[in-house]
Amino acid sequence: MAQNSATANHVVAGMDRMGPLAAPALPLLREQLALPRRGGRFESVDHDEELQRLGRTLIARLDPPVPGAPAPRTP
Template sequence: MTALPQLKEMMMTADYEWIRLHAAIAVWDITGEAEADSVIRTLLEVWEKNEATAHHLVMSLDGMGPSAAPALPRLQAELTRACRGGASPPTKKCNVPAASSGCASPRRRAGNGSTGN
């Protein structure tokens, strides 16, 4: 018996976002393109409910390649935020220095590849 039906059920109905996240990743690993729409929809729902999942989600979306295109608006919106990936509640001002908040250092943004060391 395959685990796919149980994984799909967990992906869609689990109460805990991390379970839904890992189930969606497993469904993608097993099915690929065939379940891309439901996997991406689930990943975006999980991200909306729990920003702490952002790193895992982005890594998963990266692995999906062009199939993750429907997630681009959410990814682009996230990049405009001063604090990303649940670094601070949306109602609080971010007081985290840029180098530790997920933002690239000025030298890296300049494109020279240096990390400042």
């Protein structure tokens, strides 16, 4: 995903199938989601939005917030 952005959707879908084993890749996922533009399949808006949605879902599932901690700020 970092070396070939066209694979991003496939990589994130694979991470989703991996479940908790994908947790070590969370920093890369956060880094990719922070980019102003992601490649994804064919660099289309629909695929980018799908990538962002699934990426955020994975982050929430694999790294849930600590109870009582303040909610993260959204840009």
